[in-house]
Amino acid sequence: MSGGPGARYGPAPGRHGLHRIRICTRDRWRCGICGGRIDPDLSPFVSDMAGSVDHVWPRWAGGGHDDGNLQAAHLRCNLAKGRRLRFEMAA
Numbered sequence: 001m002s003g004g005p006g007a008r009y010g011p012a013p014g015r016h017g018l019h020r021i022r023i024c025t026r027d028r029w030r031c032g033i034c035g036g037r038i039d040p041d042l043s044p045f046v047s048d049m050a051g052s053v054d055h056v057w058p059r060w061a062g063g064g065h066d067d068g069n070l071q072a073a074h075l076r077c078n079l080a081k082g083r084r085l086r087f088e089m090a091a
């Protein structure tokens with residue numbers, strides 16, 4: 001992995017951050033992938049156990065930005081899911 005936090009976590013962190021808080025609050029800070037609790041105090045820039053917005057149907061596979069396609073997830077779970085799906089789709 002190369003690049004700073006901005007490169008790892010995508011563009012427009014400010015706007016995305018507000019979105020992240022909104023979705024995580026809606027889902028009561030519970031991870032939609034592993035079911036575990038997400039600590040609202042953790043920043044995604046310092047911990048991969050922080051909350052993130054997961055696209056249930058990934059954007060690269062045509063998933064939309066509507067709330068029905070979004071769920072709260074640990075950053076770590078989110079990234080692991082992304083890698084797994086990419087691998088399965090490529091196989």
Ligand SMILES: [Zn+2]
Pocket residue numbers: 031032033034035036073074077
């Ligand atoms: Zn999780």
